[in-house]
Amino acid sequence: MRDAGIECSVVDWGGIDVSSSDIQRTLDREQPDVVGLSVVAGPFIHRAIEISEQARNHGAKVLWGGHFPSLFPELCVRDGHCDFAVRGEGEVTLLDLVRRLETGESVDDVPGLSFRHDGAVVSTPDRAFIPDIDVLPFPAWDLLPDLERYVIDFYGERGFPLVTSRGCPFRCSFCYITPMWKRRWRPRSALKVVEEIRLIQSLVPKIDAIVFAEDIFAINRTRVEQFGRALKAEGLDLDWYCDIRADMMKPENLQMMVDAGCKHVYVGVESGSPRILDMILKDVSRDEIADGFRSARREGLNTTAIFMFGLPGETEADVRDTIDLARRIRASRYEFVVYVPYPGTPLYEDAVKWGFLAPKTVEGWGNVGLIEDFERLHQTNLTLMDAEFIVSSMKKLRRELDLKGFVRERASALWSVFGST
Helix, strand or coil: CCCCCCCCCCCCCCCCCCCHHHHHHHHHHHCCCEEEEECCCCCHHHHHHHHHHHHHHCCCEEEEECHHHHHCHHHHHHCCCCCEEECCCCHHHHHHHHHHHHHCCCCCCCCCEEEEECCEEEECCCCCCCCCHHHCCCCCHHHCCCHHHHCEEECCEEEEEECCEECCCCCCCCCCHHHHHCCCCEECCHHHHHHHHHHHHHHCCCCCEEEECCCCCCCCHHHHHHHHHHHHHCCCCCEEEEECCHHHCCHHHHHHHHHCCEEEEEEEEECCCHHHHHHCCCCCCHHHHHHHHHHHHHCCCEEEEEEEECCCCCCHHHHHHHHHHHHHHCCCEEEEEECCCCCCCCCHHHHHHCCCCCCCCHHHHHCCCCCCCHHHHHCCCCCCCCHHHHHHHHHHHHHHHHHHHHHHHHHHHHHHHHCCC
16 A cells, blocks of 8 residues: 555554544544454454444545455445455455545446445455465554564563465365465465565564464475575574474474474364364374374474364264373463354354354354353353363363473473483
């Protein structure tokens, strides 16, 4: 937008308390013609609605983009919370739309849009994906007033989040990434990634690590090798953290990643039940998962294992299998999440069959809750278990694994001090 000569500003109200007065003061100061919001399902929707209402009362056109309006474009426009829903990849669509709003031209043939026309919601054809995302400019980090708030404390290091690719080629049936990006993975080149890291370092002091916050990073061995070489060529002594699939945790891959500076990987294990792994189309076995974590330990790589509970038709036997695998893999850390059904995903119809009542309004999707909200199982339980059994099992397992992890960390620290004496 800025490169095209359009005056713009960026406001990030995610994760902080914002009042109606704060919103109004910002609108009064900026006097925007167009307000664009990135919208995701969950409680954040309520804030998006409030901002949108105030922006429209201020005379601005309101655009919604991101995952939620890409999955529910007609609903977003029909409920009247936005003038336009930008579907899928938004950069080109947004620029095209804003230029036409500026000149008063028709938007009827702008690909990737949904809007109201003559009382009905209409959607233009999808916009084709940008083949090479290296052509896109970097995010306008300099327009954010306080980049320090994005710094993450990882093992005592100052980490900064970075997204360097879009999509995922795998077919996990619960994941909204599948309908959003059509199982395509498009990375930025290693040189572009290092260039953005240089930019961030110029804006945020004392960054020790990069946290790759994309859907999947370590998918292409050649790119990871190029990234490691580019870091060294630029003299950047940085650790990095990323997502990886368990079946990609081969010794030769992990050694290459460690050599390139990787210190920690996040692995979506999801379940220890072979039946559930098949149902969610994970395309990985229990043994592959266990082997991957074993290889990571041998390479000195820290791991976070992510497990999902509350899947349609899940049984106590499935949960016991998951608990068994969680103990077996001996990850450095564990995260537990609860399944959220999303339309467009293969598992969604199964969720409906098992009793999921899809919200009929945008506000309703704001009440669905977050994947970390286990108490939601008491309202929407798609399993063959009592909700309290799931919640109590998860809490008990977390306490057990956290304690074991603490003991392992302390033992490792003591060995590093006294092991060679």
